[in-house]
Amino acid sequence: MFTRITTRQTPRSDSLRDFGLSSGSTPIIGLGEFTYRKGREIYGEKEAAEYVYQVKRGAVRSYKLLSDGRRQIGAFHLDGDIFGLENGETHRFTAEAVVKTTVRVMRRASLEVAADSDVVVWRNLLGLTTDNLQHAENHMLLLGRKTSLERVAAFLLEMDGRLSAAGVISLPMSRRDIADYLGLTLETVSRAVSQLHKAGILDFMGNTQREIVILDRQSLALLDLQN
Amino acid sequence: MFTRITTRQTPRSDSLRDFGLSSGSTPIIGLGEFTYRKGREIYGEKEAAEYVYQVKRGAVRSYKLLSDGRRQIGAFHLDGDIFGLENGETHRFTAEAVVKTTVRVMRRASLEVAADSDVVVWRNLLGLTTDNLQHAENHMLLLGRKTSLERVAAFLLEMDGRLSAAGVISLPMSRRDIADYLGLTLETVSRAVSQLHKAGILDFMGNTQREIVILDRQSLALLDLQN
DNA sequence: CGGACCATTGAACTATCTCAACTTCAGTGG
DNA sequence: CCACTGAAGTTGAGATAGTTCAATGGTCCG
Known part of the structure; x- marks a missing residue:
C-alpha cells in the first residue's frame, strides 16, 4: 500500500512540529507528502498502523463496515486534521480520500520516540485523542436519539x-x-x-x-x- | 456535591496506584471511598471535573440529555472501571449510580502532578482515553447501522x-x-x-x-x- | 454526444415507536 | 404474614419516521 510513497529527500519542514505535536525542541522528520485520487484507500481497518497522517488539502472519510456492506462513517477529516493516530497496533477504521487529497505522512515510531523525551508530545497526543473522543460522544447522541x-x-x-x-x-x-x-x-x-x-x-x-x-x-x- | 465525602484519615491504599495509572514510584494519595444510593447523581454534565472515579462496587451510567428529555447513555461503568477522567475543565456526561455504588475518588489535580513527573502516567491516561474512544467508535456503528x-x-x-x-x-x-x-x-x-x-x-x-x-x-x- | 454518476422526488413498505393493558416483583406498613 | 403500592417488564395493536424501490433530470468527463 505504501509502495508508492515518494523516496525523494524528505524536506525538513515535514516534521513533527508541522503536526503541531512536539514542543519544537526535538523536531522529528516526517516522510513527506502523498496524494490520493478520489475514492482511493489510504489505509484499511485492521492494517498495521505504521503512519500518522495530516490532511494538507482535500477530505478523508473514516469508516467501519458490517459484513453485509452497511457502512458507518465515524468522521470526516478536513484541511489540517490529523488522522490515523492509533494507540494500539492497528487501524480501527478504513480511511479513503473523498476527493483528490494530499496528506503529510509521518512514522508512528518517530512519534513514540519523541514522546519519550518530551512531555509536551504526550500532552498533545492525549489532547488529540480527547478531541476525537468528544466528537464520537456527541455523535453517539446524534445517532442514537436525533x-x-x-x-x-x-x-x-x-x-x-x-x-x-x-x-x-x-x-x-x-x-x-x-x-x-x-x-x-x-x-x-x-x-x-x-x-x-x-x-x-x-x-x-x-x-x-x-x-x-x-x-x-x-x-x-x-x-x-x-x- | 462533595460535602458528604468522608473526612477520615485516607488510607494509603487509596492511591493513584490503585487506579493503576502510576508506575508505583510516586503513588498519589486519593480522597477515599464514597457510596451513592441507587439513582443518585455523581456529577453533572458541564460541571467542573475536579475528581476522577473508579467503581469499587456497583454500576454507573454516563449519559447526555437533549432539552426535551431524550437520553443517550454513552457507557456503563462496572467494577474496576475508571470514569469521570476529563482532559478539559468540565465533565461531558452526567454520571449516575444505577444501583447502590461505591467508588474510589481521587483529585484530578493529583493526577496532573503525577503525570508531569512520570511518563508512565501519561501512557496510562492515553491508554484509558483510547479505550473509551474505541468503545465509542464501535458504539457509533451499532447506533448508526445495526x-x-x-x-x-x-x-x-x-x-x-x-x-x-x-x-x-x-x-x-x-x-x-x-x-x-x-x-x-x-x-x-x-x-x-x-x-x-x-x-x-x-x-x-x-x-x-x-x-x-x-x-x-x-x-x-x-x-x-x-x- | 454518450455514459456514469449524483441528486431529487414519489409511492409503497416496514422496523421501530407509541399508546395502552396486563402481569410480576420489591418494598412498606399494618 | 399479608395487603397495598409503585416500579419494572411484557405483550398487543395501531401509528409513523425513515427505508426501499423506482423514475426522472442534471452534471461531469471522456
Missing part, C-alpha cells in the same frame, strides 16, 4: 464551522457519504436538505447541490436541539 | 464479557437504561430479549428478568454481525 432533520441540521452546522469559506459551505462529500455519517439513507438526507431549502433556511450556489449557503443559522441551531 | 436485534445481541455479548459470573449475567440496569444505551425504546428491547428467549438462545434465572443465562453464544455472535 431525528433525521436534526441530524442534517447538526451536520450542516458542523461543516459550516469546519469548511465554510466566504459564507459558502463547499461539501466535498456525496449525499451517500453524509447519509452514512448520519446513520440515514441518502434519500432521507436529500429530503431533509430540500425541506431546509423550501423553508428558506439554506440556498444552493453554483450548478451543483454541494455548495450550500446557510441563510438562517439560528433556525438551524433550533432544529438541532441543544442538550 | 438493527434492534443486532443491538441487543451486541449488548448481551458485551455484558457477558464484562459482568457474567458463573455463566449468569446479572444486569444491574433496567430495560429503559438498556434502551437508552442502544438507541431504542424499552419495548423494543423487551421484544428482542423475548425473541432471543423464544429462540432458545438465552434463559432467565431467579425471579427477575435481569438475570440472564446465554445458552447459545454462537447464535448471539451471528446475530451481532461482525464487521
Whole structure:
C-alpha cells in the first residue's frame, strides 16, 4: 500500500512540529507528502498502523463496515486534521480520500520516540485523542436519539464551522457519504436538505447541490436541539 | 456535591496506584471511598471535573440529555472501571449510580502532578482515553447501522464479557437504561430479549428478568454481525 | 454526444415507536 | 404474614419516521 510513497529527500519542514505535536525542541522528520485520487484507500481497518497522517488539502472519510456492506462513517477529516493516530497496533477504521487529497505522512515510531523525551508530545497526543473522543460522544447522541432533520441540521452546522469559506459551505462529500455519517439513507438526507431549502433556511450556489449557503443559522441551531 | 465525602484519615491504599495509572514510584494519595444510593447523581454534565472515579462496587451510567428529555447513555461503568477522567475543565456526561455504588475518588489535580513527573502516567491516561474512544467508535456503528436485534445481541455479548459470573449475567440496569444505551425504546428491547428467549438462545434465572443465562453464544455472535 | 454518476422526488413498505393493558416483583406498613 | 403500592417488564395493536424501490433530470468527463 505504501509502495508508492515518494523516496525523494524528505524536506525538513515535514516534521513533527508541522503536526503541531512536539514542543519544537526535538523536531522529528516526517516522510513527506502523498496524494490520493478520489475514492482511493489510504489505509484499511485492521492494517498495521505504521503512519500518522495530516490532511494538507482535500477530505478523508473514516469508516467501519458490517459484513453485509452497511457502512458507518465515524468522521470526516478536513484541511489540517490529523488522522490515523492509533494507540494500539492497528487501524480501527478504513480511511479513503473523498476527493483528490494530499496528506503529510509521518512514522508512528518517530512519534513514540519523541514522546519519550518530551512531555509536551504526550500532552498533545492525549489532547488529540480527547478531541476525537468528544466528537464520537456527541455523535453517539446524534445517532442514537436525533431525528433525521436534526441530524442534517447538526451536520450542516458542523461543516459550516469546519469548511465554510466566504459564507459558502463547499461539501466535498456525496449525499451517500453524509447519509452514512448520519446513520440515514441518502434519500432521507436529500429530503431533509430540500425541506431546509423550501423553508428558506439554506440556498444552493453554483450548478451543483454541494455548495450550500446557510441563510438562517439560528433556525438551524433550533432544529438541532441543544442538550 | 462533595460535602458528604468522608473526612477520615485516607488510607494509603487509596492511591493513584490503585487506579493503576502510576508506575508505583510516586503513588498519589486519593480522597477515599464514597457510596451513592441507587439513582443518585455523581456529577453533572458541564460541571467542573475536579475528581476522577473508579467503581469499587456497583454500576454507573454516563449519559447526555437533549432539552426535551431524550437520553443517550454513552457507557456503563462496572467494577474496576475508571470514569469521570476529563482532559478539559468540565465533565461531558452526567454520571449516575444505577444501583447502590461505591467508588474510589481521587483529585484530578493529583493526577496532573503525577503525570508531569512520570511518563508512565501519561501512557496510562492515553491508554484509558483510547479505550473509551474505541468503545465509542464501535458504539457509533451499532447506533448508526445495526438493527434492534443486532443491538441487543451486541449488548448481551458485551455484558457477558464484562459482568457474567458463573455463566449468569446479572444486569444491574433496567430495560429503559438498556434502551437508552442502544438507541431504542424499552419495548423494543423487551421484544428482542423475548425473541432471543423464544429462540432458545438465552434463559432467565431467579425471579427477575435481569438475570440472564446465554445458552447459545454462537447464535448471539451471528446475530451481532461482525464487521 | 454518450455514459456514469449524483441528486431529487414519489409511492409503497416496514422496523421501530407509541399508546395502552396486563402481569410480576420489591418494598412498606399494618 | 399479608395487603397495598409503585416500579419494572411484557405483550398487543395501531401509528409513523425513515427505508426501499423506482423514475426522472442534471452534471461531469471522456
